[in-house]
Amino acid sequence: MDSPTAQMNTNASEKKPISCVGSNVSGSTSVTGSATDTVKSQLGNAIIGEVLSLTAFQQLAGHLAGYSFVKVTSDRDTSLIHFLNDAIYKFHSDYIAENILGMTSMELDAQIDKYNEMFYFDNNRRLFLGIVALHVRDDRKFFTLETVEVDNMNLKMLQAFYNMVREKLDPSLPLFLKPANHMQEAMLAELDPLVMPRIYSHELSASARFISLNPGRAIGRLRIFDREEDYRRAYNSIEWFDIIVMNRVPDDIPRVSGVINAQYTTPLSHTNVLASGWQIPNCIQIDAIKGLRNAGLDGRWVECVVATDASEVRLTETTQPADLAASRPPWTTVRILLEEPETALTPIVNLNKLRMSDRYKFGTKAANLGELQYVLREGSERLSAFYRIPRPPRPNLLHHLAHFLGVPEGADLSEASNEFLRRVIQVPRGIAIPFSIQQEFLESSPKIQQGIGKLKMALELQAREIDALCVTLQQLIRAARMPDRIRNYIDSEIAKNLAGVSCFVIRSSSNAEDLNNFSAAGIYESINHVATAENIFASVKKVWASLISARSTRLRQEVGISLDDSYMGVVIQEEVKSEMGGVLVTTNPMNRDDFRNVYLNVSTKSVNQVVEGTELPFQYLYNTVEGGGRTLSIGSSEKDLRDDQKIILRDLTFAGRLLQSHFSPDYTFSAPVDIEWIAGPGGIYILQLRPYTQ
Numbered sequence: 001m002d003s004p005t006a007q008m009n010t011n012a013s014e015k016k017p018i019s020c021v022g023s024n025v026s027g028s029t030s031v032t033g034s035a036t037d038t039v040k041s042q043l044g045n046a047i048i049g050e051v052l053s054l055t056a057f058q059q060l061a062g063h064l065a066g067y068s069f070v071k072v073t074s075d076r077d078t079s080l081i082h083f084l085n086d087a088i089y090k091f092h093s094d095y096i097a098e099n100i101l102g103m104t105s106m107e108l109d110a111q112i113d114k115y116n117e118m119f120y121f122d123n124n125r126r127l128f129l130g131i132v133a134l135h136v137r138d139d140r141k142f143f144t145l146e147t148v149e150v151d152n153m154n155l156k157m158l159q160a161f162y163n164m165v166r167e168k169l170d171p172s173l174p175l176f177l178k179p180a181n182h183m184q185e186a187m188l189a190e191l192d193p194l195v196m197p198r199i200y201s202h203e204l205s206a207s208a209r210f211i212s213l214n215p216g217r218a219i220g221r222l223r224i225f226d227r228e229e230d231y232r233r234a235y236n237s238i239e240w241f242d243i244i245v246m247n248r249v250p251d252d253i254p255r256v257s258g259v260i261n262a263q264y265t266t267p268l269s270h271t272n273v274l275a276s277g278w279q280i281p282n283c284i285q286i287d288a289i290k291g292l293r294n295a296g297l298d299g300r301w302v303e304c305v306v307a308t309d310a311s312e313v314r315l316t317e318t319t320q321p322a323d324l325a326a327s328r329p330p331w332t333t334v335r336i337l338l339e340e341p342e343t344a345l346t347p348i349v350n351l352n353k354l355r356m357s358d359r360y361k362f363g364t365k366a367a368n369l370g371e372l373q374y375v376l377r378e379g380s381e382r383l384s385a386f387y388r389i390p391r392p393p394r395p396n397l398l399h400h401l402a403h404f405l406g407v408p409e410g411a412d413l414s415e416a417s418n419e420f421l422r423r424v425i426q427v428p429r430g431i432a433i434p435f436s437i438q439q440e441f442l443e444s445s446p447k448i449q450q451g452i453g454k455l456k457m458a459l460e461l462q463a464r465e466i467d468a469l470c471v472t473l474q475q476l477i478r479a480a481r482m483p484d485r486i487r488n489y490i491d492s493e494i495a496k497n498l499a500g501v502s503c504f505v506i507r508s509s510s511n512a513e514d515l516n517n518f519s520a521a522g523i524y525e526s527i528n529h530v531a532t533a534e535n536i537f538a539s540v541k542k543v544w545a546s547l548i549s550a551r552s553t554r555l556r557q558e559v560g561i562s563l564d565d566s567y568m569g570v571v572i573q574e575e576v577k578s579e580m581g582g583v584l585v586t587t588n589p590m591n592r593d594d595f596r597n598v599y600l601n602v603s604t605k606s607v608n609q610v611v612e613g614t615e616l617p618f619q620y621l622y623n624t625v626e627g628g629g630r631t632l633s634i635g636s637s638e639k640d641l642r643d644d645q646k647i648i649l650r651d652l653t654f655a656g657r658l659l660q661s662h663f664s665p666d667y668t669f670s671a672p673v674d675i676e677w678i679a680g681p682g683g684i685y686i687l688q689l690r691p692y693t694q
Contacts, residue, residue, distance in 0.1 A: 062086035150626035216281035220257035270522030277693035281306035335560035346434035363509030363569035379418035430573035506539035509569035581678030622653035
């Protein structure tokens with residue numbers, strides 16, 4: 001199995017079946033440890049049956065995100081513990097095949113499913129597999145032991161494994177069991193912590209000092225802002241070559257060269273989604289502001305390196321490039337191409353009438369929601385495509401999908417997938433207002449037309465008045481009277497399609513978003529909790545006006561999207577009551593080579609708190625191949641979600657993986673999707689679905 005817990009495999013298509021199976025930091029690529037390979041090779045293949053000193057641990061260890069780890073195998077037949085040399089064996093499978101089973105790794109790979117069953121699911125298994133990691137917190141050091149996340153060890157097995165490893169580790173350092181999945185957490189809740197000390201992923205993540213959100217390298221000018229007010233005052237002086245350091249970088253950040261958050265945030269906040277799309281280094285470095293100020297780096301030019309295998313962001317003072325213009329990043333020269341929009345008279349329609357191809361008339365969000373309703377209604381032959389991709393040495397992952405769906409391997413998996421989606425997923429009722437209605441409204445006001453003309457001229461001349469003109473134009477749009485024809489038309493379509501709804505959400509749906517190299521996450525407006533007709537019409541105008549905001553206008557201008565080519569559709573939807581909601585991405589943003597896990601942010605208060613980064617959400621990884629989930633962080637909460645809520649999350653993650661296949665732009669079926677969702681008494685509702693920019 002390719003390390004579903006530690007995600008250490010640097011190539012998602014690699015054949016290795018039983019690689020590194022545990023780590024305290026989710027998401028990173030594998031690297032060679034800090035000791036030289038020469039020193040490690042002198043130790044041989046492994047240390048077997050002996051106490052592992054701290055010195056020997058470091059010599060055997062690999063490194064992951066600042067942590068040292070050693071792969072461990074416990075042989076119950078011989079009562080021996082094997083601590084593996086990471087420089088020689090990057091995967092448990094290679095060592096086990098050659099040194100325990102007396103076969104080659106290729107022979108083991110040829111029967112990978114058989115051996116996975118033996119190692120992870122057989123109640124009479126011979127071998128226990130895991131990872132021992134060394135943690136340093138202030139002046140305190142301790143070990144953790146973790147199994148693979150899909151391992152179904154019972155409590156007796158976990159105790160036996162823990163005790164065997166404990167006896168062979170440096171006795172001066174404590175050893176904690178780190179539950180690898182929710183099943184292990186539930187079992188451990190029945191056991192006295194004094195019998196088997198444990199520490200949870202969310203406890204470790206809460207004390208992590210550095211988290212790589214988007215690895216990369218940049219040379220730029222470091223700008224440190226202690227308070228958001230300081231940032232606001234300096235906003236107009238921020239340049240493309242700046243690297244911004246703040247407690248939490250706001251989501252209205254202009255396009256820059258790097259981002260460093262000095263407090264915890266989530267990878268799925270709008271800011272971090274934008275940074276990922278911009279392909280700039282982005283990380284969390286706790287309390288970075290004080291250290292960087294003391295180093296005198298504010299305003300200095302630095303080389304910034306964010307690496308997944310590092311323990312901190314690396315900042316090295318350098319000199320400003322002699323030719324700053326020549327060092328401009330690719331995004332300043334690469335132009336974004338839009339489909340030609342249709343602004344001829346197009347009717348307002350029920351969302352269930354739309355297909356994905358209607359995006360050039362209604363915008364991407366509306367078209368994707370319409371396509372999703374089509375899939376739920378008519379089904380799709382593409383849903384199981386992700387599981388059909390060869391994952392050497394496996395020809396595909398179809399038997400895992402069949403197991404989850406509860407059908408025989410020879411069953412029609414497309415139909416079973418369709419039935420699962422219909423049972424699990426819904427889309428709130430809604431209507432879509434096309435670009436042509438926005439265009440008709442804008443053309444109804446001479447003042448608005450005059451304002452658009454001034455803004456176009458200012459953009460062409462790159463004048464200083466752009467922001468002021470945008471603000472004035474937005475005010476005109478919001479204040480303008482909506483023509484009776486448009487008002488009555490919207491009113492009648494709501495009455496026809498959404499009768500009985502007491503509360504609405506008014507969503508933006510532009511053609512200038514969710515594009516390759518231009519996600520536009522969070523730059524257009526959507527309004528919740530809209531009840532009366534008057535507020536609906538006012539909210540529609542606010543959404544139209546958000547197309548002309550200073551920030552959205554500048555971001556589009558930077559990538560060559562002209563105002564003439566930018567249009568805004570509107571989705572008017574029923575607002576559904578929920579107990580929790582959040583964002584799901586069908587990838588592991590902390591390790592893009594991990595094809596098993598998908599990542600969730602969850603809030604029991606508001607989805608907006610997730611994407612705006614105003615409150616730390618629950619964070620989970622769920623394995624959509626072998627199954628199983630684990631809690632990475634409980635965010636600002638004091639306790640984890642209930643078991644029944646985690647079952648909802650499990651079903652949602654598999655649904656997301658199926659939808660990834662249907663919405664894939666190519667036939668690799670590997671492009672992840674970003675899904676905004678809520679769940680409540682009525683089930684799981686998908687609010688938005690769009691590509692996730694990596």
